[in-house]
Structure formats: structure tokens, C-alpha cells
Amino acid sequence: MLLEDSKVQIDLTKGASHTLKNLGIVYLSLYLDHDNFSLTTPDTSGELLKTPGCCTENLHVSGVANTARHLLLLLDINHPLLGHHAGCLSGTKEVSPWTRIIEITFPDSLASAADLQEVQSTLGFLQETLNAPFIGHNQRKIRQEATRLGLLPEQGVLSHDERKALPVIRRYVHGLHLGATDILLFGMISAKLHSLGCDISQLQCDDLTQKWFERMIDIAQAFEPFYMNFLRENVDLKVELEMETSNKEIGIAEEKADPVENQGEVDKTLLLKMDEIANNYQYQELDDFPVKWDSLSDLLKPQRNKVNNTNKMFQLQSILAGVHLCVKHLRSLNLPKIRIVDFCSGAGHLGIFLAHHFPDCHIILVETKWGSLRYAKERIDKLGLKNISLCLAHMEQFVGRFELGVSLHACGSLTDKVFQQCIRSSAAIVSSPCCYGKIVNSESLLYPKSERFRNIIYDHNEFFKVSRLADHESNNENYMKCVDIDRTEHLREYGYQFVGISKLKPLTCSPKNNLVVAFMD
Known part of the structure; x- marks a missing residue:
């Protein structure tokens, strides 16, 4: 039990606490322990992340799946609702169908349902799931558990072959036992029906889905009165789709990859033009900032298998030079505070390093993987750093204001999403791109991205062919350079006065050794 005597603050969207995503989290918190969670609707001007979310100490969590998992992990790292190996809803929405259903597909379709019949039509995926036989990683153990639960006959009643041929019937969406997904789904459905003045008994479902509803009703009996009271006090009986702010210009929107046609050779005339642009561009020289690594705690040094990662240390030292330049400029503007966001922070090597070197700045780590942030938090606690916060969230869920955005080898298009975030906040940029061939x-x-390059390359597939050449280990320098020149020209179009491409030093510390530095006056 990690909660001890403190309460976990669950943040709900101000003015829209009736959104289904919020209500799924409310339902889960009531199921867990309605006395240990405080529900708030914070002033959105001070938010770091899109809601729903939760906050404990210096850790901020955003999104339905992340928030649900974190509430459960606070109670027990092996909480039964997290399922086998605590894997329930652990994947991102890009790779996990269930995370995508919980985060986007189901709440959006359910919220737009105008009546009971339309609610009924949104439950097709649920009925399909519950009617599919349960097949897991250890089928023998699953069948033993199903027998114990009375879902399969005891051995001896049927022959071995007859018994083996019987499918294992699901009791819940992930198999035989209740999971977080069941509670989130039921909480949303219950809220929507309440808003329509309908009852679950009015739904027309097949037998297995009806039994799922009956089980969920039994489970909810202990806390259902608290939930209904919450709905009466906070919901205006209009469960609407939460409208999320988007900006198509710098848009931080839901990504839908455009398939790339990458057949054939790159036009040689185009390659000659790229070589000309690259050869005429001069790299920006940055002042060196030598780091006395021997005098630093091992917790500040990036390590691999408990051995200092020398290349990563050189990379951090090079980025430090760019950050020094930007922080010096920001200080000249007499800003009340300087917030530095480390996007795609991973285990926090860069962010923790910067928090140590800039104690008067506040560092924010943004990362999607809890395992990486947990390791970062352990190091932060041991170092006693007080100027650092952690955000478990996708990049597009981060909505806070900041003055400097940094990233080290954010893969492919993630580097450009970092630039989008910085443009949104008019923030300075220090970023070393990576995986040029994966931009899409x-x-x-x-x-x-820039008008200059769009006037040269009319077909984006030709640009992608150039970017893929940038990932080749031989003769790739000019192609990497051109992709990043396109990025810097795009930044100039958004008002960045100082824009330059420097290099990580020594060049051998990484094959992807460009460093983009930019800020506005």
C-alpha cells in the first residue's frame, strides 16, 4: 500500500467533469476506495497535462489508461486489476487496441450516442470480445482455472478429447478475472445511460454480454450510491464529447500515418540540389562547456549495465552547451522563471543532468513509459533534486507553458512534435534528431516542413527518400543536414530569429550528431 495517509488528487477537466473519460476514472477510484482519492477540477491555466489525470508529489499522470494504471500501482504493483504481469492497458494507444478503445474509440462513440439504440450500437466490440473464446499465454493453466470457476466440466465427466475441444468462455473482457478495463467501460456506460434517463436492464444484449453486465452490477453495489451521488452533483445529465483544442497549423493532433511509397531511385538532379544546399550551409559553432565527470555523483552519469556510457556522456555535454546559450538568452529577458521540458525523456539522463546544472530552472520530464520514469524518480529522490517534475503522458497530452524544450534522439517525427510543442509555447529549442528515415x-x-523545401521538392515521397538516405552510415551527412535545414527554415517561418545546426562532439559519440538550437528574441 503506497498511499499511506495521503490522498491522491484526481484532476478532472474544469467545466466538463461530465465527460466520459473523467467518469471512467471516477468510477475506478470509487471501486478502489472512495475515501482515499480527492476529486478536483483544477484551473486549466496551471495545468501541465490534459485531463483526466492524477497527481502525487512531483509526478503528473495524464490519459485514461495511464491514470487508471497509476492509481492501481499506487495501491499494489501487482494489483489484480492489472492482470497478468501487470500488463492491462500498459501499451500505448498506437500499439494496444484496448488502450485505444479506452482512450479514444469508445468514449468518443458513446458520447455522441443520442439515445438508447445508439448506445446499443456502440457495444458491438464488447459483445464480440465476450463471445470470443479466451486463449492466453498458458492455456493449460487457463483451463484449470476455468474448471475451478465452473466454466468447464470436471475431468472425468467428458473424455480428454471432448473436454479439450470445449472453448474457455470469458467472464470479463480480458478473460476469467475482473480487470481495470471492465470497470472503466462499465463506468462510462453507466454514466451515459444515467444521462439519458435509461437503465442497463433496457439494453438488448446476447447472453454472455448480459451476464457480464450482471457481474458488473453485483460488483458495483458497494459504491454505486457514491457514483450516482457524484453524477447528481456534478453532471448536468448531458454527457457530451469532450472537445479538445487543436491547431492544424502547429497541430498536436491524433496521428494517422500516411503510407510512404518508397519505390525506385531518388532523382539524381534532386540529390545534386540537396548536396548544393548542404554544402552552402555553415554549421553553428557553440562554446564548449567541459564537464568534470569525475566530481559528479554516479547517479548523474548515464550508465549501461552499471558501466558509464561514455558516448552518452559526450552527448549530454554537447547539449549542455546549447542549453547554456538558450538559458543565457532567456535570463536576459528577465523572465520570472525558466521551465525546461525534456520531451521523450526516457530514464531522464538529460533532464536530471540539466536539473543539477541549472538549479534555478525547473525541469519537466515527459515520457510515455512508466518503467523509465520510475527509474528516473529513484535517481531524483536519491540525488535530492527539488527542481524537477515528472509527467507520464504522450507528448500531445502535455499542455503546459515552458521556456525551453530539449530532446535527445527523439525518434523520427517525434523530433518535429517537440518542435510543434516549442512553437506553441514560443519556447527555445535544443534538440538532437534521430531516425531520419522514420519521419512520416x-x-x-x-x-x-518549410516553404523553401516545398518549392524544391513537390512530392513528399521524394523528400522521404532523401530522409531515408540520411539513415545510411556512408555518405549520409548532407542528407541529414538537408532534413534539418528544412526544419530550421520552418522555425524561421514561425518567428525564430536565432536558428542554427551545430554538432555533437566528438562526432563519433553518435552517427546522428546534428544539434538544432533556436530561440526567439
Whole structure:
């Protein structure tokens, strides 16, 4: 039990606490322990992340799946609702169908349902899931558990072959036992029906889905009165789709990859033009900032298998030079505070390093993987750093204001999403890109990014062929350079006065050794 005597603050969208995503989290918190969670609707001007979310000490969590998992992990790292190996809803929405259902598909479709019949139509995926036989990683153990639960006959009643041929019937969406997904789904459905003045008994479902509803009703009996009271006090009986702010110009929108046609050779005339642009561009020289690594705690040094990662240390030292330049400029503006966001922070090597070197700045780590942030938190606590916060969230869920955005080898298009975030906040940028061959068009990102390059490369597939050449180990320097020149030209179009491409030193510390530095006057 990690909660001890303190309460976990669950943040709900101000003015929209009736949204289904919020209500799924409310339902889960009431199921766990309605006395240990405080529900708030914070002033959105001070938020770091989109809600729903939760906050404990210096850790901020955003999104339905992340918030649900974190509430459960606070109670027990092996909480039964997290399922086998605590894997329930652990994948991102890009790779996990259930996370995508919980975060986007189901709440959006359910919220738009105008009557009982339309609610009924949104439950097709649920009925399909519950009617599919349960097949897991250890089928023998699953069948033993199903027998114990009375879902399969005891051995001896049927022959071995007859018994083996019987499918294992699901009791819940992930198999035989209740999971967080069941509670989130039921909480949303219950809230929507309440808003329509309907009852679950009015739904027309097949037998297995009806039994799922009956089990969920039994489970909810202990806390259902608290939930209904919450709905009466906070919901205006209009469960609507939460409208999320988007900006198509710098859009931080839901990504839908545009398939790339990458057949054939790159036009040689285009390659000659890229070589010309690259050869005429001069790299920006930054002042060196030598780091006395021997005098630093091992907790500040990036390590691999308990051995100092020398290349990563050189990378951090090079980025420190860019950050020094930007912080010096920001201080000249007499800003009340300087907030530095380390996007795609991983285990926090860069962010923790910066928190140590800039004690008067506040550092925010933004990362999607809890395992990486947990390791970062352990190091932060041991170092006693007080100027650092952690955000478990996708990049597009971060909505806080900041003055400097940094990233080290954010893969492919993630580097451009970092730039989008910085443009949104008019923030300075220090970023070393990576995986040029993985950039791809989406609703929020179109390549080439700058008008200059769009006037040269009319077909984005030709640009992607150039970017893929940048990932080749031989003769890739000019192609990497051109992709990043396109990025810097795009930044100039948004008002960045100082924009330059420098290099990580020594060049051998990484094959992807470009460093983009930019700020506004």
C-alpha cells in the first residue's frame, strides 16, 4: 500500500467533469476506495497535462489508461486489476487496441450516442470480445482455472478429447478475472445511460454480454450510491464529447500515418540540389562547456549495465552547451522563471543532468513509459533534486507553458512534435534528431516542413527518400543536414530569429550528431 495517509488528487477537466473519460476514472477510484482519492477540477491555466489525470508529489499522470494504471500501482504493483504481469492497458494507444478503445474509440462513440439504440450500437466490440473464446499465454493453466470457476466440466465427466475441444468462455473482457478495463467501460456506460434517463436492464444484449453486465452490477453495489451521488452533483445529465483544442497549423493532433511509397531511385538532379544546399550551409559553432565527470555523483552519469556510457556522456555535454546559450538568452529577458521540458525523456539522463546544472530552472520530464520514469524518480529522490517534475503522458497530452524544450534522439517525427510543442509555447529549442528515415506524414505533420523545401521538392515521397538516405552510415551527412535545414527554415517561418545546426562532439559519440538550437528574441 503506497498511499499511506495521503490522498491522491484526481484532476478532472474544469467545466466538463461530465465527460466520459473523467467518469471512467471516477468510477475506478470509487471501486478502489472512495475515501482515499480527492476529486478536483483544477484551473486549466496551471495545468501541465490534459485531463483526466492524477497527481502525487512531483509526478503528473495524464490519459485514461495511464491514470487508471497509476492509481492501481499506487495501491499494489501487482494489483489484480492489472492482470497478468501487470500488463492491462500498459501499451500505448498506437500499439494496444484496448488502450485505444479506452482512450479514444469508445468514449468518443458513446458520447455522441443520442439515445438508447445508439448506445446499443456502440457495444458491438464488447459483445464480440465476450463471445470470443479466451486463449492466453498458458492455456493449460487457463483451463484449470476455468474448471475451478465452473466454466468447464470436471475431468472425468467428458473424455480428454471432448473436454479439450470445449472453448474457455470469458467472464470479463480480458478473460476469467475482473480487470481495470471492465470497470472503466462499465463506468462510462453507466454514466451515459444515467444521462439519458435509461437503465442497463433496457439494453438488448446476447447472453454472455448480459451476464457480464450482471457481474458488473453485483460488483458495483458497494459504491454505486457514491457514483450516482457524484453524477447528481456534478453532471448536468448531458454527457457530451469532450472537445479538445487543436491547431492544424502547429497541430498536436491524433496521428494517422500516411503510407510512404518508397519505390525506385531518388532523382539524381534532386540529390545534386540537396548536396548544393548542404554544402552552402555553415554549421553553428557553440562554446564548449567541459564537464568534470569525475566530481559528479554516479547517479548523474548515464550508465549501461552499471558501466558509464561514455558516448552518452559526450552527448549530454554537447547539449549542455546549447542549453547554456538558450538559458543565457532567456535570463536576459528577465523572465520570472525558466521551465525546461525534456520531451521523450526516457530514464531522464538529460533532464536530471540539466536539473543539477541549472538549479534555478525547473525541469519537466515527459515520457510515455512508466518503467523509465520510475527509474528516473529513484535517481531524483536519491540525488535530492527539488527542481524537477515528472509527467507520464504522450507528448500531445502535455499542455503546459515552458521556456525551453530539449530532446535527445527523439525518434523520427517525434523530433518535429517537440518542435510543434516549442512553437506553441514560443519556447527555445535544443534538440538532437534521430531516425531520419522514420519521419512520416500525419494529420499534424506534413513534409517538407518549410516553404523553401516545398518549392524544391513537390512530392513528399521524394523528400522521404532523401530522409531515408540520411539513415545510411556512408555518405549520409548532407542528407541529414538537408532534413534539418528544412526544419530550421520552418522555425524561421514561425518567428525564430536565432536558428542554427551545430554538432555533437566528438562526432563519433553518435552517427546522428546534428544539434538544432533556436530561440526567439
